[in-house]
Amino acid sequence: MARSQALLFLSLIAFVLLGSSSAIPRKTVGIYELKKGNFSVKITNWGATILSNETTYFGALVGRVGNRISGARFVLNGTAYRLYRNDGTSSIHGGHRGFSFVIWTVKEMVDGEFPYIKLYYYSFNKEQECIG
Structure with missing residues (x-):
């Protein structure tokens, strides 16, 4: 994706520099962050296009539990x-080390026309239980 964006950007620059008539005022294509x-x-500014966006928790997994457990305790x-407790007196989104804070194993990664990646994580029994 980044390669195609770079090629598109270079093509746009070449078009702006070489392809316009002298009667039309030239404008500069830029990328703004x-x-x-x-x-x-x-x-x-070429077509008012969003090229990319990034945020720390965009798409992050939560676990073992998604949401808040009041009092950081439950009965089963x-x-x-x-x-x-990681949210006042409660536990939220998996506790102090939810699934977004562990290293997952890459099981498979495929590039090409239909790219994908398979990740794996084994959550052991009572992983987020507070002992003591």
Whole structure:
């Protein structure tokens, strides 16, 4: 994707520099980056096009649990489980080390016309339980 964007950008520059009539005022094609916190977006003035956007948690996985567990504890089949508190007195999105903070194994990666990647992570029993 980045390669095709680079080729498109270079083609646009060549068109602007070589392909316009002298009667039409020349304009410069540029790429502009806007940043706020952990969010960044790149935009070009050629067609007012968004080229890319990045944010730290865009698409991040949460786990073992997505959402908030009040009091950082729950009871399952009569057994009480205590969890790490990472949101005041509650546990949210998997505790202190949710699935977005572990290293996943790349099982398969395919480029080409239909690229994809398969990732794998084994979450061991009671991984986010607070012991003690």
